[in-house]
């Protein structure tokens with residue numbers, strides 16, 4: 018293997034670290050960027066260069082890196098209690114976090130996992146086990162949306178409709194059914210986003226009418242299917258899906274792992290549809306981007322179905338670090354920041370500033386379907402080469418900007434703490450990187 022310089026962190030990383038979502042051979046040409054420290058929206062490379070983290074380090078970092086309020090809470094918690102098993106024991110951070118999440122969502126029972134895929138697995142297992150406890154073990158299949166993404170463990174892959182991530186593991190996976198996505202970009206001439214939502218809901222209804230007896234749950238990413246290149250849909254779909262799930266006795270699981278915690282403009286995305294799901298999966302922003310933690314929230318009705326003298330009717334899922342006190346404390350500090358910073362309102366003003374700064378990009382002749390919801394921006398780039406995403410990423414890095422398009426969709430999901438300098442870096446860097454990438458394509 019060729020590496021730029023054998024004594025650098027990047028070269029040592031390539032020798033011993035297997036990086037995620039990466040064909041490692043690609044790093045022969047482009048070594049990974051070594052980051053030494055981070056502050057606010059900025060990452061600082063070991064080489065002294067700085068990068069604007071315009072995708073919140075894979076959508077986890079809400080209030081910038083190293084936020085003093087989260088750091089102080091973690092330092093305090095580390096002095097008190099680092100960890101204790103949650104079976105047979107409890108502690109203040111997990112109790113307070115569960116109370117707060119219950120108050121925010123109306124789903125008052127929280128089960129904790131380590132990451133997003135684990136939350137998906139927990140929700141699916143809990144749903145199927147609920148039906149079994151109700152004397153309906155036949156309800157054990159799942160249905161999700163085309164292009165859905167819910168994580169990449171073997172169980173989560175069942176409801177992740179992404180050929181690239183699933184193909185090699187297909188024999189291991191008990192595939193769920195998929196129904197059409199309400200992606201507003203699928204509008205026929207004359208159709209509105211709401212019409213697309215109604216059409217997709219009609220397809221869901223037809224599917225449920227036939228398969229509800231063997232179906233435990235529908236799982237959806239509310240309002241934005243982020244991994245599916247930021248596919249956005251009208252909240253009407255969630256209202257109709259909720260009504261159909263109730264009518265056909267199928268649980269509604271909303272996966273808020275990417276879109277929760279203010280990302281779409283409301284605290285949780287499904288709240289814009291005014292619905293109450295049966296399960297909510299949370300992770301990513303939950304700890305403000307500091308520690309790995311996920312939670313599945315559910316209703317009194319689901320909880321009651323497991324409450325019994327018989328051990329086997331209980332929910333027996335467990336993992337070693339369930340409800341880790343440090344992670345729960347970081348989550349509490351993150352929730353406190355929403356109040357302290359009046360984050361949802363502050364974000365509305367920030368988003369308007371970013372919109373204005375990005376107007377030249379939005380108006381670029383090669384941009385299609387420019388769209389924004391809350392603090393998520395996306396622009397589809399027409400007529401690009403298949404390796405657009407990789408080359409754009411490099412052009413952006415060269416301009417001190419971390420952006421990673423998905424296919425030909427350029428998107429930004431920045432932390433909620435950009436000052437004017439950072440907004441300018443994002444808007445002008447994104448446009449300059451686009452022009453450079455398109456010029457490179459034209460020259461090739």
Ligand SMILES: *Cc1c(COP(=O)(O)O)cnc(C)c1O
Nearest residue numbers: 132133134166167168272274275
């Ligand atoms: C990232 C993501 C997951 C998986 O979370 P991990 O922590 O990466 O396992 C699940 N669902 C959605 C919507 C996601 O964006």
